[in-house]
Every structure is written in C-alpha cells, then in structure tokens.
Amino acid sequence: MSKLSNIGHALYEGKISIDFVGRKWLWYSISGVIVLLAVYGLVGKGLNLGIEFKGGVEYQVSMPANQTTQANVTKIRDAVARTALDNKITAAEAPIVNTSGPKNIRIQTEPLTNDQATLVSTAVQKAVGVDSSAVSRDAIGATWGAQVANRALLGLGVFLVLVVLFIWAYFREWKMSVGAIVALAHDLVITVGVYALSGFEVTPATVTGILTILGFSLYDTVVVFDKVRENTKNLARTRQTYAEAANLAINQTLVRSINTSIVALLPVGALLYVGVVSLGSGALKDLALALFVGMAAGAYSSIFIATPLVVQLKELEPGIRAGDARAIRHRNRRQVDPYASVPVFSEDMPISEEPGAEPEPDRVDAEDERGVPAGSTSRPARYTAGERPASRPVSPSASAKRAQPSRKPRSQRGKS
C-alpha cells in the first residue's frame, strides 16, 4: 500500500501527472457512446415498470386456516415464478405473495392477458391443491399515482435550481454550476439506461436509489471542485494556466477519489452480489444496481466530465486566456535563461534597489491585471510578507532577520 501512497505523493507534487483535462475529447467520446447506448435502451427497449407504477392483477386464494402458512406462500411464489419463466410471462416473474387475513393468500402480478392469467391461476391451484372456485381474480390500480410522480418532479426541479444557485454562490463561479449539472444529467441518463438495457424491474425502491445517486454525484463533484478552486485561486502567483491548475487539482485528489469510490462501492457491490446471485429477485437487486451504476458513474463524471467542461468554459473568458498566455510566456522565458530570476546581491545596497524588491517591469504586457509584482516569487526569504513601503526610515540590519526602523539620537530629533 505504500506504493500507492508513493504514487499519491508523486501526484501531489506534480511529478506524475495524468492528463485528465487535456484529453477531454477522449472522455467526452467515451461518455457519448455510453449515453447513446443508454438512450437507445430507453427508447428502444423501454423500462420494465413494476406493479406500483402500472397496477396489475390480484388473485385471492381462500384456504383453510391451518393451511394459510408462510410455507404455502413460498410454494405459491415459486410455482408462479416458475410458470412465468417457462411460459415467458415477464409480467409474473416477480409476484408478490403474502397471507391476507386468516384464510386467504394474496398474489399480485403485473397486468396479464387472459391466457396468461389462466396459466397463472392453474399453477397456483396445482401448487396448493385447491380447485378453481377458491381462486378469485381482480384488477388493482397503481399505488404510485401520477400525483406522486408530479410532485417528485416538482421537488427535483426546485432542488436543481437551488443547487445551481448554491454552487454559484459557494464557488463564485457559475460555470462550475453548469459543469455539475451536466455531470448529474450524464449520471442519471446512464443509470436509467442501464435499467432499460438490463430489464431489471423499476420499483419505487429504484426511484429512491436514483435520487441517492443524485446526491452522491453532486457531493463528489463539490469535493473535486473545492480542490480545483483552491488551486486556481492563485494563478498569478503560481504561474500556471487554468487548465494546468485544474489538472493538478484532479491529480492531487485522485487518491482521495479512488478511495472514496472503493469505500462507497464495496457495500453496494456486496448488496448487488447477494441480491443477484443468491436471492435472484427482489427489491435488493433493483436498488443495488441503481446504486452501483450510479455511484461509479458519479465518481467518473466528477473527474472526467465536470472538470474538463469547466476548464473549457473558463478558457472562453478573456481574462483567463490572457493569464494563460502570460503564464506560458513566463515559462518560455524561464526556460531560455533559467538564472534570470535569481537576484544578484552586493553589499550595502539600499533597500529600494535590491533586486526582487520592486516589480520587474514586464515590458511586454502593458496591462497586468493580476497586480502582483512578477518578481515576488524570487524574493529572498528574509523579507516577510508585506510589500508595503516602510513608514519610517529603515536600515538594513546585519544581525536581525528583518530590517529594523532606525531612530535618530535624542539630540538630533526634531531637526530634519
């Protein structure tokens, strides 16, 4: 594991640098392909909606009280599921079976045609040994009505508006809001598309899973953007282009992102594995799939989609473009003469003439918007921050680290 931390350290220093921002078109095209697949799945295959959304069919089997047991419930459930598999009745593959009152067992499936319904009824009768008079059938409506969906969408809409405002306010950068929303949409489309392609049932549990993804994706994006903001705050001082600073930020948090993804995906992966392999069906499987795909997509999109997009948008700004050009020029100049910025000392130099104390006139740039003197990075360590001019006469001191103010002797004071 220390190998990984060495890599982590190298990433932090910038010695190793994976070019996330530079290769953005590669990431965009990968995402584009996945999103296209997802949309094709949604449009072409459609979602497999559960009973709560579509309504369905309900059977009531009346049985004597001593036979209305959980064992019979399981028997009926297995029988119906098997019949559905054998006859390719997808609507009855995951029936909901439970006891209802002391003398009834209730079975719910998605809507069936008449033939399918008869097949299911026969299977039930055979499983517990009743005749057809004991089995009654009814249509049931959806529990998740249009009203719930509409209110949920309204809530989502309000939330998205508020999140855009919040990210804008916190990062002082509306382009980051755009990046976050694009990443979010990307994750949602992929998750829903995976559902369509895989044919897993969409239940209200799925909906809550997708909402969890929403939260997680934004959470991850905010953490990455926080580091990006920290790095891009002082572009003048560090002489980096925006893209480089952003890329360094991603690299510095790469270890954290990997760890977070692993830690978040491990429980979900366990749930998914158990749900698919050992149980075969049920609420666990549906929820776990949404969470797994969504969280993986969320972690991916924060790094590969959101930040390059923000960099792209920022580079459209004239201020950033000028700053980037300056940084590149500065770097080129440095490479020509690497010793150009080393100050040259001589004894008893007055402060004002000491190299590094005054801004190096950057003759090429007439307007320097950044306002920080260019030579400040090469200032010798003995001067602390504070480029303010001394308010009293100061003299260079040989022993103390800081220049000390000088005071005239008493006899000389008051006379200039």
Added chain:
Amino acid sequence: MASKKARPGRRLIIFGLIVAALYGGVALSGEWKPKLGLDLQGGQRITLEAATQSGQKPSPASLEEARGIIDQRVNGTGVTEAEVSTQGGRNIVVEVPGKNPKNLVDTVKQTAQLRFRLVAAMAPGQPQPSGSASPSASGSASPSGSATPSKAPTAGPKSSPSASPKGRAPVVLGGAHADKAKPSKSPSAKASAKPSTNPPASPTAVPSATPQANPAGAPVDQPLKWMDNPGTKWLKKFAAFTCPTGKQAAAPVVDNKNEPLVTCDGDGNKLLLSSALIEGTQLKKAEAGIPQNQVQWVVNLTFDSTARRTFADVTRQIANQTSPLTGQQKQFAIVLDGKVISAPTVNGVIPNGQAEISGNFSQKSAQTLANSLKYGALPLRFTVPVVTDEGPTLAADQLSAGLIAGAIGLGLVLIYCLLYYRGLGLVVMASLFIAGLVTYAVVLAMSQAVGFTLTLPGIAGLIVAVGITADSFIVYFERIRDEMRSGKSMRVAVEAGWVRARATCLAADAVSLLAAVVLYIFSIGVVKGFAFALGISTVIDLVVFFLFTKPMVSWLATFRFFSSGHKLSGLSPDHVGTNRPTPTSRPASAGGNA
C-alpha cells in the same frame, strides 16, 4: 499569537452524552425494534367499497381522486410507507404496516366534507309529547319572552367562536309566527298551515314580525336574506323532518352545497340551514390543539382569503342580530358530512378567517378530524370497511440476506481502510461503528415519534449512507497528508487539515441536506420518506465527523505512535510519501538564513 488548544476530550464527552441521551430515550420507550414495513413485517389491510353520493358506481377519475386524498391522509408525514391502491374499479385498498390504532379506519373512511351554513331555524328533532300540534295560530301560542340567549354560546370577535353543543334553547315556530304574519299581506291560510312543532315547556321564543313574509321565500342563493325568510316549501320540509334516534341507522344525507339543508346536530335538534357559504376546499389549515386556559381539544381552522372575506362579511351582518323568523340570535352552523357539529351565535365580526370546532374531542379524535380536513373532502362515500391482517410480502430470507450483505460490505470497507490507513484506519472503524449505533438509535426514536417505517430498501439505503460517511473521513485524512507533504508536522497538520476538510465536508453535506429538505417539502409518498432518511443520515454524518472523528484524531495525535510517524500509524513519512526528514530541521546558524 497562541492558537486555541484543541479540546478533543470535551467534544468526545459531549458526543458521548448525546449518544447516551438518545439510547436513554429509547430505553424509556421500551421499544428496541424499529417499525418494519409491509415487506418485512406485514400489517393491516383495509378494503373500502366506494359509491357516489347517490349510490352509483364511481367513475375512475373520482376513484383515483379519492385514492390520492386517502393516500395523503394515511401518509401525512410521508414516513409510514403505507400503500393505497384501487381495486376492481370499485374498492380502495389501504395497507398500513404494523399494528394500528382503531381510529385509522375512521381517518380513512371519513368523507370530511365541511360546509359553513347559516341557521334559519332550529327545533327539537323529535316530536315532543307535551301539548298538541296547533296548526292554526289563533293566539294559542304563548307570546312569552325571548328564549334564553344567555345559554347560547356566543362568539367573540378576536377569539374563534366556540360552541358547546348543549344549552341552546330550541326555537319554536308556528302559531305565534302565523299570528304575527296575519296582519301582513300574505295569505293567512298558508301562514296558518305553516308547520309548527309543539311548544315545549320551557320558555318559547316569539318570532318577531316579518313584515315582508313571502311564502316563496328569499332566493336560495342569497343565504343572508334566505335565513330570515326561507319560504313555505322549506319550512314544511323542516316540520316534517325528524332526527333519527340512536337506534335507527342514519339515512345518508344528501348535502348539496347550493341547496338549503335540513339536518340534525349531535343533541337531537334539527336545523334548517341555508345553502353553503364557505366550503372545506377553502381551508388553508386544520390543526388539532388545546386553546389557552382550556382543557378540551379543539380543531383550529384557518381559511384562505376569499373565505376570510366572506366570513367577515357574514359575521358582521349577523353579529348580535336577532332573526325575524325565530326571534333568536342569528347563528351559523358548521356542517361536517351532513351533520351539524356546532352552531354558535356571533358576538362580533371575525376578520381573521379563523374558526374553532370544539366538542367532546379527545386528542385522537381531534387529530383524526384535523387530518381528514387537511387534505380535502372525498368525492365518494365509503361503506363499512373490511380489515384484515397481512403477512409480509418478502420471503423471510431477504431480510437476513440484506443484513448479511450489508455486514460483509462494511467489513470489506474496514479491511481496506485498515490496510491503507493503518493506524488511522482504527479511527475509521470506530467512527463507522459509532455512526451505525447512532443511526440505529435515531431510527428507533423516529419510529416512535413520527411512525418512521423501515423497509428493505430503507435498510439498504442506511447501509449505503454509513459507507458514504466514510468519505468525509477520507477527505480529512488525505488533507492531513497533503499538509504533511507541504512540510507541516503531524500535529499541526491535523489542525490545519481540519480547517480545509471541514469546509469541504460542510459544502458537500449542505448539498445533500438541501436535497433532503426540498424533496421532503415538495413531494409525497415514497419520495418523501426517502428525503427524510437522507436528511437523517446526512445529519448523523456531520455529527459523527465533527464530534467524534476530529476529536479522536486530535487525541491520537498526542500519542507518540502517531506523531512521530510510526510505520503502522498511517502517517509515517514513507506512507505519506515524504521520504525525507520531516521539516523540523533547523538552520545551522542562529540568525537564520540571513
């Protein structure tokens, strides 16, 4: 400048106290298992058969509307995870997890149609044995003084009008009225044929003269005028009506809001009421509560602006006025589901649109009524419900499989953290364990407080939330390492890294909380329950991060095992990656790098 010394011990103690308080509360209530949902535990199933007001089969649209309203009533707080569906085009099926109090059926079944009408006349509901009916008016009626208005409850202008169902003197129509009406223009034959109930033994009221008595009555759509002059048709109906006694089944009252209504109140009096002035749909708020200085529960109603204006107008017009028809102070009536629950008189204008329904309400019945009123009136009537007990819908092994999967997942997380963070991984382990404990306690508390129900997806969601909590720790630990890489010692890095990590964690958790709050306010049903759970888990994340993890790390930093960078501490130089002496090397000369 000396910085504040971190006080990890104090924070840990505060946190310990909070957890102890939580578990103390849980122990007090005695419930150690959370309320489980329909899929894990089963519950009750209530089947209601619906019919329109006239007894016909309901249309699909109105059945769906009724389903929505009942869904809101049952799922009011959104965390009980009850399911409401239609069945067979005629029934509504309500499935509620766990055992439920009896009044749940009442909440569900009650039509909750609320109307405010003006009282034109009031009389005992049953024919009185004393005296005989005297259809002719010739002076047999005793023109005694007015009834005892002092017994009638009055309404003050500021406070809400409260009415006690007892103590109102009945109003007598009849002979005296015809007597007075004779000198006026209307055909006296009709007037004398006016129905009269028998004068009771108690002092009767003399209806004051109605100079403009008109057999046809004032138009029905002007209730204020109509209450003074209902017309012969309605007075006849009123006389012929008798209230059902307790033994008889109440015939369904057809409550048409545009027509006057003859109905009964809780005391066996019958009332003649004008068409509806204000309806339940104009209610803005309905809450159960105990008014100040009283002990009985009441239901407080607040109306919207149009209703408030109507209410103010009407109360202004009828305040302290006596009815020309009955000689009594004018009253208005609050009609619920076709029965009068209260008919107070008015002392003054009520401008603020607030009313209060009082009566023999217990806490449960007041809350039931408020809950039923809040979401609107059902467009249908429901028959006596069939209640059955339901078994769980999920096979028993699903729950155990889910819990085992969660445990395995969390175990893997811990192993990874220990491997990668070594000593600090212990902090992760302790924090996750504590987060799990706190989550369990909060879920128990919420089960008691708001009926929070845990389904299998809910359990999975909570397991995932505990995993996401680990993310904030990872952010913090990586920050500590970053600070150490830029040259700080471990103890300084702990504090410096905290400042940065805290800001990041707060911002990210603010987004989650924003989602939870917005979704909780706007949505209904399953989404609302999800928002609640998300809010809880985010708050627990913040609490554990601030009050446990940070103090723990600060405290551990005081040990030499960590601060000197032992190999197994997770912060050793080669682990952090700074394979160079930690930056406390001092310059050789005393004067520094001069």
